[in-house]
Amino acid sequence: MNRTATRLIAVLLSIVFTGIALTASAQAPAVKEIQRVRRVPAFSYDKTALPAAKPWTAKRFKNSPRNFQFAIIGDRTGGANVQETFKLAMGQINLLQPEFVINVGDVIEGYSDQKAELHAEWDGIDKLLNTLEMPFFRTPGNHDIANKTAQEVWRERFGATYYSFVYKDVLFMVLDSEDGSRPEPPPEMKDKIAEYNRLQTEDPEKAKSMLAGFMSDEAVIASLSKPVEFPEKQMTWIKKTLADHADVRWTFLFLHEPAWENPSESFKAIQKLLKKRDHTVFAGHLHYYDYDNIDGREHITMGPAGAYFHQEGPGNVDHIMWVTMTDDGPQMGNIALKGIFDRKGLDPELFGAYDRKGAEPAEEAEDK
Secondary structure, eight states: OOHHHHHHHHHHHHHHHHHHHHHHHHHHHHHHHHHHHHHSOSSOOOTTTOSSOOSSOOOOOSOOTTOEEEEEEOOOOSSBOTTOHHHHHHHHHHHHOOSOEEEOSOOSOOOOOOHHHHHHHHHHHHHHHTTSSSOEEOOOOTTTTOSHHHHHHHHHHHSOSSEEEEETTEEEEEOOTTSSOSOOOOTTHHHHHHHHHHHHHHOHHHHHHHHHHHHTOHHHHHHHHSOOOOOHHHHHHHHHHHHHTTTOSEEEEEOSSOGGGSOOHHHHHHHHHHTTSOEEEEEOSSSSOEEEEETTEEEEEOOOSSBOOOSOSTTOOOEEEEEEEETTEEEEEEEEGGGOOOTTOOOGGGHHHHOTTOOOOHHHHHHO
16 A cells, blocks of 8 residues: 555544544533433422421322323214314313324215215315324224225225234224125215204204104114124234234224124124233224223223214213223223313303303303
């Protein structure tokens, strides 16, 4: 190697090592700051001022790094209410700051066989969902994938109709309860939904009457009572997913229709696969909150978040469920949407969305 080449290599090595030294020097304050922050305790107080008795209880802080919180939200559609309760819920969820949100299906009205119409509906709801500050996981409902065209649109936009993910050693499985087991909807379904939504504004009493007639229709009753079947392909995926994640600390299943109400043979097979593992199952579809404990396992039907009410009773509530995953299992609390409002206070203009019964007009309240 000649002298010129040797000098060139020496210069290059000097530049490289100088750069490394400068980079390390520049990073040093940042590293020190991180180390300093890590050394600061999460909780501290003046021990000289409080050497013995303390004005707080002795319970440990609920801040295990293995714990996490997520929210579950029910149906928006099947007659989305004109007060736009689901839209209000997006802002309320942002106030609560869960780590993610899962829906149990039915966020568009659907039932169209025109791709352009379906894409337009999804564009609108996706714009709304993007106002959330955390991920939103979808579950397909009968309104979302009502027919072959709607199923194609779903797959174009979102990929699979059933899928799974693991978060902090917990398995989440989203099933497709509409996977070939449901009858094709009547061709007039789309027009009936449009008429019902129009009547909610123009003639609410007529809308209620129309809904009552629909829910008492023999074909509707037969459809609702038909067991939900899971085809062989989905069953194979369910078996493999469970086998591949045999050691997770908990398993959550989400599907649109509460298949346990009238279990098919395929759903009984799913229950058998789950029998020896800790798990919880969630569904929607009925627009009415319900709780079932089956062989020591919780099965929960979510109430709506803007969809029309199917029946009267205590389960008739717009709500979200707040789930905190702990080492002892999930802690679950239902929060009525009318019970959440921001730091500025309750907005009277939103009474219709907070509470479906609405607020009393000022004149009526004064008369009482």
